[in-house]
Structure formats: structure tokens, C-alpha cells
Amino acid sequence: xxxxxxxxxxxxxxxxxxxxxxxxxxxxxxxxxxxxxxxxxxxxxxxxxxxxxxxxxxxxxxxxxxxxxxxxxxxxxxxxxxxxxxxxxxxxxxx
Numbered sequence: 467x468x469x470x471x472x473x474x475x476x477x478x479x480x481x482x483x484x485x486x487x488x489x490x491x492x493x494x495x496x497x498x499x500x501x502x503x504x505x506x507x508x509x510x511x512x513x514x515x516x517x518x519x520x521x522x523x524x525x526x527x528x529x530x531x532x533x534x535x536x537x538x539x540x541x542x543x544x545x546x547x548x549x550x551x552x553x554x555x556x557x558x559x560x561x
């Protein structure tokens with residue numbers, strides 16, 4: 467088993483899970499179509515090309531485990547993402 471490759475793939479899976487978790491719920495369809503699906507297909511192609519199914523499976527497990535630990539320690543306390551964007555201008559500072 468190639469551990470540097472496995473850890474790199476696990477980091478990619480971990481990052482995708484965090485992005486999915488932090489994205490707004492109603493825009494997740496776009497996120498899935500633009501980021502998650504292409505990355506997943508590339509990971510599957512890599513597994514087929516290198517015959518690295520053991521590395522890919524281990525990476526998925528390690529990425530999911532890292533995300534579960536992150537969510538348990540830090541992720542539950544982060545407020546849900548909102549759609550509000552507040553722009554502060556000079557007019558608001560004036561009395």
C-alpha cells in the first residue's frame with residue numbers, strides 16, 4: 467500500500483466533506499455537480515487506472531474518520547451558513 471498517496475486521497479476526501487458540510491443546503495445541488503461529482507469520478511478513474519482500490523477504500527475511510535473527529539470536536543459548534551451578505555458602507559458609520 468502506498469501511504470503518501472493514500473493520505474493525499476484521504477485529505478481530498480476530508481476537504482470535500484468539510485466543503486459539503488459548510489455549504490448552504492439549497493445550493494448543494496450545484497456544489498455536487500461542479501465539485502463533488504467530478505472529483506469522485508476522477509478518484510474512481512484513478513482507482514481503476516492504478517488498480518489502487520485498497521488505497522482508495524482506505525483513503526475514504528480515513529477521510530470519513532477525520533471528518534467525524536473534526537465534526538465532533540469543532541464542527542458542531544460552527545453556526546449554520548447563512549445567505550445574508552452585509553456590506554458596511556461609510557453612510558452607516560455616520561450618526
